[in-house]
């Protein structure tokens with residue numbers, strides 16, 4: 001299937017960078033968000049990321065400018081979807097919001113368009129049933145920061161067609177990513193389940209006073225070769241994201257051991273959302289450096 005136009009729903013950390021990845025790969029890309037100020041912030045951040053890449057000699061000014069020119073921003077889902085061949089939804093991790101978005105996309109997007117969700121927890125069958133095209137729905141799950149991380153999990157549900165999977169795998173490759181196929185819906189797929197096991201143990205270790213947060217992070221980096229420790233990673237991804245993912249998992253499984261850890265809940269409720277709010281497990285200055 002030929003893809004020319006991509007629509008990304010949501011202009012948060014994931015949606016904005018997924019949009020930039022698509023534009024850099026040569027696709028005419030639109031990022032849609034209901035919040036004008038979030039779109040403006042995304043535009044400014046992406047432009048400054050491109051400036052950095054140019055300054056570091058990673059990209060020519062021309063390539064950066066062409067990619068930015070291929071990137072459009074809108075508050076109208078209908079306008080963004082009108083000529084979309086492929087849609088990637090990266091809105092908040094709440095099922096009822098996602099289902100409403102998929103129902104609206106089903107009406108507004110051309111019948112050939114594939115509708116993918118970037119959700120890391122909710123299998124796409126949950127949103128496919130809000131559309132009249134379940135065979136054209138799957139998960140296309142990127143990792144934070146999406147401009148850098150190579151992995152994309154492509155997850156099928158029972159009725160996803162092979163054509164949808166093949167097109168999505170090919171799309172990810174064309175974006176310079178390394179897609180992996182997840183054959184069955186399971187909350188957290190593969191990567192977040194691996195990461196969750198490490199994070200849960202890190203939370204238990206700090207709760208029991210076995211080692212400090214900083215020392216647990218240092219151990220993950222210097223003993224296991226991870227680029228970031230589990231607490232640093234929670235701050236990067238967002239405490240709200242960690243919290244909502246566990247809530248969504250709990251809602252799916254009903255298993256109380258899937259509920260967010262009380263310390264994560266406390267940070268979430270206090271509005272300490274990680275790097276983006278200046279405080280999470282660590283405190284950050286305006287440049288995003290640890291204080």
Ligand code: 3HC
Pocket residue numbers: 049052053056058119120142143144145146147148149192195227228233237241
């Ligand atoms: N956005 C975009 N680019 C970023 C970035 C960000 N937030 N942070 C760093 N980068 C870029 C830098 O600009 C730099 O690019 P360059 O090579 O062109 O100069 C490159 O990444 C390397 O950055 P740094 O040298 O500053 O720092 P590091 O070498 O430590 O790399 C990192 C930063 C890539 C974030 C690395 O620490 C890392 O890989 N961390 C682990 C990230 C991870 O595990 N992500 C998965 C999270 S789970 C998830 O997303 C699932 C979801 O469902 C919750």
